[in-house]
Amino acid sequence: MRRLRIKELHSRNEMMEAFPVMKQLRTHLDEKVYLELISEAQEKEGYKMFALFHDSDIVAVIGFQPMITLYYGKFIWICDLVTDSHRRSEGYGEKLLSYVHQWAKENKYERVALSSGLQRTDAHRFYEEKMGYDKVSFVFKIDF
Template sequence: MVEIKELKIEKEWKEAFPVMKQLRTHLNEDQFVELVKEAVEKESYKIAALYDNEKIVAATGFMPMITLYNGKFIWVCDLVTDSESRSKGYGEALLNYVHSWSKENGYDIVSLSSGLQRTNAHRFYENKMNYDKVSYVFLKRI
């Protein structure tokens, strides 16, 4: 049985970590939990997980934002499917969950960024999910 559930407590975040670690390889579990806790408290960050037979096989992190270029919108911070469970529609189901959550909560734009090397993900966002490529994201470490 497949279900999507919002993860609200530390125990659930830890259960999602092995999947999220595949995207956020630089984090250990403690760092992950601390960042999630702070983002939930300060930024209204949410994590939703897709369970297949009671096992987390995909996860997404998203949060509301306001910018002058998008106005009010939802930013998808993280979207990952376990490497052994890809191409089963889990990413699509999670993004559709985010789209539904967004509509229900008064947001009509969902935006995300994706690493330049992730060409399969780019095809997925553009061809399957109908996202438009509208910008590059730049980063400078200070």
């Protein structure tokens, strides 16, 4: 019988415990930059990170920011969502994203939004077919 639990991560040690899973999505980050970015995002942007544990192992991680814009109103922006590559298609991503949906409702947010890289067709199928998301826009960026 699997024992699942979702926990918000607060401490540096908890964040580091999630790094091996997060690194699978954010391959460009090393531990130092990862911790610096999380710390600054928590302080300045209200970033929150939750992990889904199967027994004592982290199998999925999600990071999000509560936001308010004129376009979306009061909403949650999913910044990061990754399931350990050895544990995909076991329902962990769905469970963690559903948890954030419930968190949003309980905290009076009107919607949840995210972006996903153009190459991530499996993720797009998951968001649209499994989780009921609508594809509503493109995201554009410029690097400096």
